[in-house]
Amino acid sequence: MSDTAPAGPLDGITVLDLTAMLAGPFATMVLGDLGARIIKVESAEGDMVRPSARLPGNDDPKGFGGYFQSINRNKESIVIDLKSAGGKEIVRRLAARSDIVVENFRAGVMDRLGLSYEDLSALRPGLVYGCIRGFGDARTGRSPYADWPAFDVVAQAMGGIMGITGLAGGEPTKIGAGIGDTVPSLFLATGVLAALHRARATGESQFVDVGMYDSVLAVCERIVYQSSYFDENPGPEGSSHPLLCPFGLFPTTDGHVAIGCPRDHFWAILAEEMGQPALATDPRFRTNEDRVKHRAQTEALVRDWTARLSKQQIMERLGGRIPLGPVNRAGDIVTDPHVAARNMLATVEQPGPGGREVQIVNTPIHLLETPGGVRNRGPLLGEHTDRVLAEIGFGQDEIAQLHASGVVS
Template sequence: MTDTASGPLAGIKVLDLSRVLAGPWSSQILGDLGAEVIKVEQPGQGDDTRRWGPPFLEDGSRDSAYYLCANRNKRSIAVDLANPEGAELIRQLAAQSDIVVENFRVGGLAKYGLDYASLSATNPGLIYCSITGFGQDGPYRDRGGYDFLIQGMSGLMSVTGRADGEPGGGPMKVGIPISDLVTGLYAAISMLAALENRHRTGLGQHIDCALLDTQVSLLANQASNYLNGGLMPRRLGNEHPNTVPYQDFACADGDVLVALGNDRQFRAFTALIGLPDLPDDPRFVDNAGRNRHRKELQDAMRPAIARWQSADLIAAMEAAKLPGGKVNEIPEILADPQIAARGLIHRLSRSDGTEVSVLGYPAKLSRTPVDYRRAPPRSGEDTAEVLAERLGLTEEQIARLKTDGIVAETL
């Protein structure tokens, strides 16, 4: 069946040659916004992440939960790009597409005639997004890039984790593949910008997204502290390098998060915990002083906070309109009434009736809301449908392509 999207990108055709996470994450965003996304997979193998488990779905596909997080609102076709006839099918699909997304190694698609230069020659309005570890140029261009490596190389792990010398101190990666995910976000933003430019000029363009570039750009205040103030960023655990106090504290029955962003909040919080005179101490009168004397401040605050029950302190902070909370386990936040009220979790049915749960698109568009049309597909399940619908191939032609191993249907 054809897409019946009503979102802001309805009618935009995306050909997704990417796999794993950064590319699929970007194309899922476009699909959520209404674009028709065709995911191209290798016959007999499919996207690598289909086997990144456990856990796996207990159905015929045995697809992993990991794969399900980044592939809704897509149709899947399985085509052998290394076969000249398979590459020709992809060229024909690209000629009808608005956007191509790929994450092959630099130059990897040129030998199949599927690079930007080849495809844009017949489709000058094509927007072609390449996602790699290190970009299309520079001394590292030929290296493979993986999220864990990028987190370390970018400097992110040097500011993540407990401080050296503390129990458990040392570099630590973020608990989600943040470099992949944010590169996917930047790729989606860039493709939308290129679409807007094409509306004015009629011309597409090549977008070069690199995981390392993205992650370095996200160093944000930490990099600015160094570039503009000479401050050497370091690991501080749950503390903030600039704002104090902005960290976790131990109550009698567990930890609470205290995130105070200005002097007024600091004065109100210290009064709440029974230390109303603390802000009058010359060391703590402003944030700069609290930053210089953070250990002394923590030593003064910890005994007062330790007398509280965590739920009572969080409730008191909420009543005083002070930012605070608890560290949730993932099951707790997924069951939180705020998440339910925001409608962030969706149940979708796959073509065989298997239900899967997905986390939805987080922004609310008042006039063109996101819709959830398709569960993450089984590998190649839409091959015949797409080839017939988009390229006009007959059943006999498709059957021959299957027999020759050029295309395949569901694994």
């Protein structure tokens, strides 16, 4: 990848990225994929996920593995000691030249450093300051859990999604992907862009606060109206849907397929292909409501049919006719022609010992005129420190002194 790739619609926007782990970096990744310049501030030890999923033999302290590469592409890295007076001054200078600041420290950390929203927005009118915390920030509503640390699994548990995931009647189950981190990231990216739009119109700064708990609850919206409308307390549902049928996973000779036929004309097509066209007019199965009432029988009929066929056979018979698809694993996805046609895999350099070209997921946001996407690999730790310092007015002697004193590296 290179800087000659299309820059994206946010070209010209600068984001000061004070995030680590997954939730914050995923949000700034979205902005970077859309063309924003992302200046990532790290400690001398680097983002905690840098060593994760390294190639064998790579113990370069400034290197990184697949975890970091995947969510920190299109970024520059500058190493600053935020506890030092000199380091804080560098952050202030950077913030004064940035459009957006994003951080995901625990509540109160940036305030204690003197780098809070109030501190930085005073230096830069129109600054958008975004944060992700486990339970939000007191500025928009103080949670009784405000000071609790949180990770993905905690957000999934408390936000409700784990409570409806798992085998029907069984134990709650964590969703494999870290949606307790990535869903808040998407909400934050949306929020800061909305705030930036307003800031451009009014010149006023704004604080954007996203809680991990809140975000998972928001995507679990159904459990709230089920409780309010019907006094239900939904539990794990397996792969079925409480209001739609058939709608879920069904076994094949070589795995599973997902089938969704809540619409009656789709059900008629499926019934015909199953060799039982009369099911489309049978009063037990004719409408979606009928099938929901007779869920066990409906799903058994479909299951008995799919279990005799391979995924490919079912796709050949019904692909494009009803909503269905195979349950893919990574090996299936990277060879799927859809993924190639949609440019959903990006090839980047993996530097360091054993370095080679590797693949990461590209952006799913496709814009016709300013497409954006992955332009550059993730940065080495502190790879851009000197260049960024020079851009904000530090001379070579000053930069050397900052290195010597440990303020930067």
